[in-house]
Amino acid sequence: MKKLVRFLPFIIFISLGVIFYSQLGKNSQELPSALVGKKVPDFKLVSLVENTLQTNSDLPKEAYLINFWGTWCPACHLEHPFLNQLALQGVTILGIDYKDDAEQARQWLSEKGNPYIDVLMDETGVFGLDMGVTGAPETFIIDSNGIVVHRHQGPLNAQNWSTIKGFLK
Amino acid sequence: MSHLYKCLAFSCLFLITLFAVNSMAEELLTFRSELNQTRYQSLVEELRCPKCQNQNLADSNSSIAIDLRKQVYLMIESGKSDQEIVDYMVARYGEFVLYRPSYSSATYLLWYGPFAFLVLGLMAFIMVLVTNKKKVRTSL
Structure with a gap:
């Protein structure tokens, strides 16, 4: 018993070391979304393409992506070609034009191609707040039951898509 | 002549200190009451910015922090309680936004x-x- 007490600090040191070591290399910037496991929050947004009011009932019925982007966002420029590629592969992507100007957004889509089934205008960023967006680009993966299953912050690319793809079902 | 230079130098220094005091990220807001203003101040200091994770909403100048400050302001002025505002933030950004974690x-x-x-x-x-x-x- 006495020997055990003597070794107690050492045991505590080792166990703390194991805990800290297991946390090393983790991306501390990455936050789990509060929305995972929930439905897409209610919204009423105007479509950039058709100029009509869209609500939750207009959301796709299959699994899809919600992609927040804006013409003001440099990382979205990088991401756009990859989104075009995904759209060609048959991935359904709903675009949210986040805190942006409609005219510039239309021009962007006509110049760079449109990977989105629809683009909704969130000029004030209210829907972004409801989704817990912290910036653009940000992508949510919604499963076929309409439940948010994953959130990715930053641009999508071939590397991270291989893991994100797994959520899309 | 040198007296004039000294005067100029001093007034420059004075101006610099004036701006230094006001360096905190803050918009000009008018509140309906003194109480609302103190509530706002304590909320933006207690809520964490989801983008720049070691700053609170009051100190951060990122666009999301500006939006969230605006949201806190609007909710206070529309008569929402502190708890309702905190719940609103937690529902969207998770427990992470609380600098004072809840008991669970x-x-x-x-x-x-x-x-x-x-x-x-x-x-x-x-x-x-x-x-x-x-x-x-x-x-x-």
């Missing part, structure tokens, strides 16, 4: 851990004292 099974260790360690340390201290005393007595 996941945070018990965080809240009570330090006290548990303090008690353990005290116990060890007393044990060492008692055994030392015994040793002294037997050696006498």
